[in-house]
Amino acid sequence: MKKYNFNAGPSILPREVIENTAKQVLDFNGSGLSLMEISHRSKDFQPVLDEAVALIKELLNVPEGYSVIFLGGGASLQFTQVPCNFLIKKAAYLNTGVWAKKSMKEAKLYGEVVEVATSADANFTYIPKVFDIPTDADYLHVTTNNTIYGTEIRKEIDSPIPLIGDMSSDIFSRPVDVSKYDCIYAGAQKNLAMAGVTVIIVKDEKLGRAPRQIPTMLDYRTHVDKGSMFNTPPVVPIYCALETLRWIKKSGGVEAMDKKAIERAKIIYDEIDRNRLFRGTVKEEDRSLMNICFVMNEDFAELEKPFMEFATQKGMVGIKGHRDVGGFRASCYNAMSIEGAEAFAACMKEFEAKL
């Protein structure tokens, strides 16, 4: 039976990315050695890194004056690294839930943190729209997509101060105006690669201004200066990212990913709205195209487990909602096909019809 991977992350990757990565793990570029065994200093790896950086710049239309680096590990370390590098006196944070809260917590070790707005009053099921941004803050930090609650900020916030964006779960799913950001960071395990690498896009002239001694590995300049080769980078995850970036480009770039995401999410949201068993948990205008969260309607609460079993039998994988929200979550990253969304909607419809 065909399976549809709706995991929230690590998550679906294009089949050709999987097959090409597996092939290189067996034999890298016909060298007789595995991709896992080659030196990051070998002449065959530098082109992998260079092409990956170039593709990120091309796909996101990164302006001059920005550097793109790969760091080992996940985005959670960036919750510390961002304020350590960028917070001079005061930073503004938009609190859209768990990830924003975690990043605010770490920032407080480095200076004053202003929460410009929060949607905690409604369990983060919407994105606050009206708030003041302190013009004397060093940056406004936003989590552009929240995997847990299924909210997304799909357009850059109009801000008088530079943005810093945690785009771990929606990077490469739509065009981004990078010029509005001092820094964008993203753990790779959603739209890009296997877990184990984080992409950082930084505005060079903003580095080195924070009034503190930064541990070498946490200083973005270390990695910018050495082209992500200060220490051994995660070779295989970066190769996997390269394969995905090539696939995105070949598939029409982030504009095509955006179009597909809109179409794909509409299929599922339309069915949620139509189907008398379910309801979406997020305010319509703030619904994420990446993580579609919904629950059983009150009258059908006892059908939650039966639907989970039914959907699992139909090949739907990873659709259990996060414990903070309950219900279901269908994560639809770039590699999820329209057919997958249709299969999921059909599964909901079929379950309703069985009653």
Next chain:
Amino acid sequence: MKKYNFNAGPSILPREVIENTAKQVLDFNGSGLSLMEISHRSKDFQPVLDEAVALIKELLNVPEGYSVIFLGGGASLQFTQVPCNFLIKKAAYLNTGVWAKKSMKEAKLYGEVVEVATSADANFTYIPKVFDIPTDADYLHVTTNNTIYGTEIRKEIDSPIPLIGDMSSDIFSRPVDVSKYDCIYAGAQKNLAMAGVTVIIVKDEKLGRAPRQIPTMLDYRTHVDKGSMFNTPPVVPIYCALETLRWIKKSGGVEAMDKKAIERAKIIYDEIDRNRLFRGTVKEEDRSLMNICFVMNEDFAELEKPFMEFATQKGMVGIKGHRDVGGFRASCYNAMSIEGAEAFAACMKEFEAKL
């Protein structure tokens, strides 16, 4: 032609580890999903992590009261993380070269650092033996094997204070008395896995004593408390580590690895010592079994490039010495066969005979 992988890291892995990992990248446990696409919270991944931790404890005979965790990224971050967690007032460091120097540099951000001894006077070609260890220091940090110069501390230093060991390049190559350490850390890309994950063994009762606020991701307690699942761990590198750990166990454990390392290194060192063209760069008693460094004898300096070409033609990969030492380096990690060492020695012999 058969290739022999003498890369310093990332480096040789057992062929069955490579093949099994590649297979799981294509289809994890017959699930129809790639190992790269599965959730770290899925029921199939927890057993991977649990088995890997259990095997590390078994292979290194880790005593009660220690935790084993996997962190994303490399060992270089540990140069900061170690003093951030363990340095209360003063720490002692044994300076055996680049890696020790880097770790000392970061420790200075957190307190007083005492260099108990250095072999800088001879470009780190020996391990200092006679030195005082301040009994009021919190720990003595040692780099047990130095990949660049090819030195190794093969027996725990007799120390009145706890040791902290960077074992990135010789972990699992020999038995270790873990009870002498407050912390052992090791980037995976030598004896364990692809690059992208670091193993940490910490003594639980020593955590939480440092007088500072530790960023959440740098606090070992975060990861101990959450069983390496505070944030998304690098799933594929951890799986690869598990495969290697199984292979080590099946091959007789670290005692067998040690025996093989001794035999393997002897084959190459004996040839270096016999062959009139070459000489080892490290004091005999401190020669690393992992990284065998040597140069051309003075009279044959002009043969360096020809030997490099000859060896490359014979299938020897990654034997160029580090730029700080020059000459050659044959890195012989666990997966290097005796046959590989014999082939390398034969290659040296054949080159000499051609003259």
